Amino acid sequence: MSAPLNGIRVIEVANWLAAPAATRLMADLGADVIKVEPPAGDMLRHFALRSLGYDYQFTDSPAFEVDNFGKRSITIDLEKPGGPELVKQLAADCDIFVLNLTRARRDHFGLGFNELAAINPRVVYASLTAYGSEGPDQDRGGFDYAAFWARSGIMSLLGEPSEPPPSCRAGQGDHSTALNLLAAVLIGLRQRDATGEAQHVELSLQGTGLWSIAGDASTALVAGQNPPRVSRDAPTHPLRNVYRCGDDRWVLLVNPSPFPDRWPAFCSVLGHPEWAGPGYWDSMDRFIADSASAVAAIDPVMATRSLADWGADFDRNGIIWAPVATLLEALNDPQVREMGWVTKTEGSFGPIETLNAPFKVYGADVGIRGPAPRPGQHTFDVLADLGIDDDTLDRLASDGVLG
Amino acid sequence: MSAPLDGIRVVEVANWLAAPAATRLMADLGAEVIKIEPPGGDMFRGFQLRSLGYDYEFPGNAAFELDNFGKRSVTVDLDKPGGADVVKKLAADCDVFVTNLIPRRRERFGLGWEAVSAANPRVVYCSFSGYGTRGPDENRAGYDYAAYWARSGIMSLLAEPDAPPPLCRGGQGDHATALNILSAVLAGLRVRDRDGVPQHVEVTLQGTGMWTIAGDYSAALLSRQHPPRISRQAPTHPVWNSYECADGKWILLVNPVPFPNAWPRFCEILGHPEWAQEGQYDDMAKLLAGSAELTAQIDPVIKTQNLSHWAAELDRQEIIWAPVATTTDVIDDPQVREMGWITETDMSFGRGETLDTPFKVYGSDTGVRGPAPTPGQDTFDVLAELGIEGDELNRLATDGVLG
Numbered sequence: 001m002s003a004p005l006n007g008i009r010v011i012e013v014a015n016w017l018a019a020p021a022a023t024r025l026m027a028d029l030g031a032d033v034i035k036v037e038p039p040a041g042d043m044l045r046h047f048a049l050r051s052l053g054y055d056y057q058f059t060d061s062p063a064f065e066v067d068n069f070g071k072r073s074i075t076i077d078l079e080k081p082g083g084p085e086l087v088k089q090l091a092a093d094c095d096i097f098v099l100n101l102t103r104a105r106r107d108h109f110g111l112g113f114n115e116l117a118a119i120n121p122r123v124v125y126a127s128l129t130a131y132g133s134e135g136p137d138q139d140r141g142g143f144d145y146a147a148f149w150a151r152s153g154i155m156s157l158l159g160e161p162s163e164p165p166p167s168c169r170a171g172q173g174d175h176s177t178a179l180n181l182l183a184a185v186l187i188g189l190r191q192r193d194a195t196g197e198a199q200h201v202e203l204s205l206q207g208t209g210l211w212s213i214a215g216d217a218s219t220a221l222v223a224g225q226n227p228p229r230v231s232r233d234a235p236t237h238p239l240r241n242v243y244r245c246g247d248d249r250w251v252l253l254v255n256p257s258p259f260p261d262r263w264p265a266f267c268s269v270l271g272h273p274e275w276a277g278p279g280y281w282d283s284m285d286r287f288i289a290d291s292a293s294a295v296a297a298i299d300p301v302m303a304t305r306s307l308a309d310w311g312a313d314f315d316r317n318g319i320i321w322a323p324v325a326t327l328l329e330a331l332n333d334p335q336v337r338e339m340g341w342v343t344k345t346e347g348s349f350g351p352i353e354t355l356n357a358p359f360k361v362y363g364a365d366v367g368i369r370g371p372a373p374r375p376g377q378h379t380f381d382v383l384a385d386l387g388i389d390d391d392t393l394d395r396l397a398s399d400g401v402l403g
Numbered sequence: 404m405s406a407p408l409d410g411i412r413v414v415e416v417a418n419w420l421a422a423p424a425a426t427r428l429m430a431d432l433g434a435e436v437i438k439i440e441p442p443g444g445d446m447f448r449g450f451q452l453r454s455l456g457y458d459y460e461f462p463g464n465a466a467f468e469l470d471n472f473g474k475r476s477v478t479v480d481l482d483k484p485g486g487a488d489v490v491k492k493l494a495a496d497c498d499v500f501v502t503n504l505i506p507r508r509r510e511r512f513g514l515g516w517e518a519v520s521a522a523n524p525r526v527v528y529c530s531f532s533g534y535g536t537r538g539p540d541e542n543r544a545g546y547d548y549a550a551y552w553a554r555s556g557i558m559s560l561l562a563e564p565d566a567p568p569p570l571c572r573g574g575q576g577d578h579a580t581a582l583n584i585l586s587a588v589l590a591g592l593r594v595r596d597r598d599g600v601p602q603h604v605e606v607t608l609q610g611t612g613m614w615t616i617a618g619d620y621s622a623a624l625l626s627r628q629h630p631p632r633i634s635r636q637a638p639t640h641p642v643w644n645s646y647e648c649a650d651g652k653w654i655l656l657v658n659p660v661p662f663p664n665a666w667p668r669f670c671e672i673l674g675h676p677e678w679a680q681e682g683q684y685d686d687m688a689k690l691l692a693g694s695a696e697l698t699a700q701i702d703p704v705i706k707t708q709n710l711s712h713w714a715a716e717l718d719r720q721e722i723i724w725a726p727v728a729t730t731t732d733v734i735d736d737p738q739v740r741e742m743g744w745i746t747e748t749d750m751s752f753g754r755g756e757t758l759d760t761p762f763k764v765y766g767s768d769t770g771v772r773g774p775a776p777t778p779g780q781d782t783f784d785v786l787a788e789l790g791i792e793g794d795e796l797n798r799l800a801t802d803g804v805l806g
Binding site: 002004005017021025029043047048049051052053054055056058062063065066067113131132134135136137140141142143145146147149150151152153154155156157158159160163164165166167168169170171172175176179180181182183184186187188189190191194195197199200201202203204206207208210211212213214215216217218219220221222223224225226227228230231232235236237240241242244250252254256257284287288320321322323324325326327328329330331333334335336337338339341342352353354355357358359360361362363364366 | 450535590623
């Protein structure tokens with residue numbers, strides 16, 4: 001079996017999560033990925049996972065590991081004379097160049113698209129920043145929290161109407177954006193192969209966040225209004241809501257078309273078939289006018305039985321539901337295991353379980369290619385492959401360019 | 404300028420959001436996309452945007468439109484004799500076949516991977532479903548709410564510790580998953596072009612949701628602990644939190660590395676430089692331990708000034724922040740406009756604004772290709788191209804197979 005990106009070389013000048021997660025997927029697809037890090041290493045290496053509230057002593061960062069499997073690492077100090085030149089030498093010899101430097105820093109180091117296309121006319125140059133490489137915020141730092149969640153409008157729509165904007169999960173926006181970056185790079189590569197010309201692809205955390213709420217954004221663009229937040233006490237309709245069961249587990253119902261079948265079926269399961277009849281809630285308009293009264297009636301009934309009992313009845317009646325799973329439940333979920341979303345691999349600190357690529361290409365060689373590298377683990381190998389002679393290497397090393 | 408997917412024909416047997424959003428992007432990239440719909444049309448066409456709480460009479464379904472720009476539509480009733488045969492003929496003559504039928508229905512109609520790849524040895528066949536094509540839940544319906552948010556563990560981690568699991572934005576998981584589908588199809592297309600063999604790629608909502616919280620998973624797989632929810636009253640640390648300003652607007656700070664700069668500078672802005680000095684919260688351990696008491700002290704200070712005041716101060720001190728923007732704020736955001744994430748186009752209910760492709764491929768012809776089709780708009784044209792005409796066409800029409 002061949003790998004989709006066999007023979008493709010990727011240079012990553014990026015840190016934290018989104019761009020490295022995308023190049024990790026390129027490594028899974030068979031590309032040779034060279035990660036260019038500052039001498040101290042990618043900042044994510046040093047992020048204290050314990051600060052997220054785990055009662056566990058992490059000796060290494062599995063979060064760094066998951067975004068950097070199977071890469072080679074070279075450390076270069078971009079601020080030292082000769083540092084940017086080395087990166088350009090690497091860029092001259094690659095297929096894909098992925099960068100998350102802001103516009104000002106990119107221009108300062110001479111790592112813009114025009115410079116690199118001049119020395120590598122077959123490069124696919126991928127730019128990922130918080131806000132984009134044009135516009136008033138081109139040099140603004142963001143992270144997914146600020147650019148993907150807050151500046152895209154998503155955060156303002158989450159949570160109960162009267163509550164503060166909620167904390168989102170750090171990195172969730174980044175890992176969605178990684179999929180956007182991967183798609184853009186694969187498109188650029190296809191276009192390069194077809195035209196033989198260098199390609200410049202670009203995306204931002206803000207733009208990806210906006211895309212992820214495309215339904216809300218497209219609607220607001222027509223209506224000229226912000227959609228209201230949705231409260232669980234007065235949801236769109238009662239079959240699209242969460243309920244607490246007798247065992248304190250939460251169940252989610254999601255049935256976008258309550259009529260003609262699902263609402264009556266649900267009412268029967270609850271033992272109140274009359275709730276779907278005349279005088280009660282017998283049309284979508286009734287729900288739009290007053291879903292709160294229905295939720296108030298349903299809540300005490302849901303509290304009388306366990307999640308498992310309700311789930312069995314919902315399945316029998318074709319009602320779409322899910323448990324609100326914890327992470328531990330999800331990772332032990334037979335469905336997750338059967339699909340192979342979790343896999344065992346050799347990490348840099350021993351054998352670990354981690355996440356596989358989020359898609360399958362059956363019939364091609366796709367998968368984790370080994371541990372994340374230590375910072376600079378491959379510096380000399382990579383530079384020797386570039387044909388840099390020993391004297392020059394020694395000089396670069398003693399000047400601190402290589403960390 | 405050429406388009407990356409020029410000459411590629413895509414057949415979509417799918418509905419609602421995720422798969423149609425992915426094929427809409429393929430249309431943006433130049434592919435010919437044929438949407439197969441049941442005679443009444445994709446269920447999503449009939450979804451009432453008003454049920455989301457807008458006080459607005461919509462002239463059409465802007466959200467359906469967005470996920471279906473530039474496609475052709477063929478209506479076929481798969482449950483009528485001869486219906487599946489029409490779709491099989493289309494599948495035999497395409498490059499990419501995308502389906503979100505559950506496996507049981509796929510097999511019943513003869514539209515599974517084996518059957519389609521036997522008829523079309525150059526197909527990239529994309530399976531998309533809530534949970535996957537094997538395992539206990541292979542035939543379970545999901546939607547992004549259930550499969551992406553609830554069963555992936557994400558929903559259990561959101562909102563304040565004691566609050567119910569929050570309602571997420573309908574379709575956000577679908578649009579992230581669309582990027583995963585697009586990536587998987589492009590990887591499959593690359594292998595097909597190179598090796599000349601059909602490819603089977605697969606994406607699920609559940610697996611994509613898990614990928615988006617890869618950082619949390621990597622930690623949970625090691626520690627075997629479910630991470631705690633994070634409260635804004637006791638955040639990880641105070642420069643990673645949201646605060647309400649005097650004008651009721653919220654700002655979000657996200658500075659994952661509080662030392663040496665972000666925290667002392669923030670204290671300076673607040674008029675309390677002593678908080679970052681020796682004996683108070685002068686290192687990471689003290690900051691983490693003191694996050695609740697600090698938040699209680701910071702809240703009233705931020706409440707004394709409007710967002711514009713804090714914005715200028717935070718920018719001056721190079722602290723990473725964003726306003727918690729509403730959807731209409733985002734629509735007017737100069738950064739969004741400058742990057743071109745919003746575009747104007749003809750829609751089936753008139754000209755208006757909508758979201759453009761979420762990435763740029765500069766120098767190639769990508770972008771929205773015109774309105775979403777009406778149901779069955781292209782049925783006779785497409786069937787004529789397949790050579791279905793005369794008596795055969797008449798029979799299909801009179802038997803109601805074409806709606």
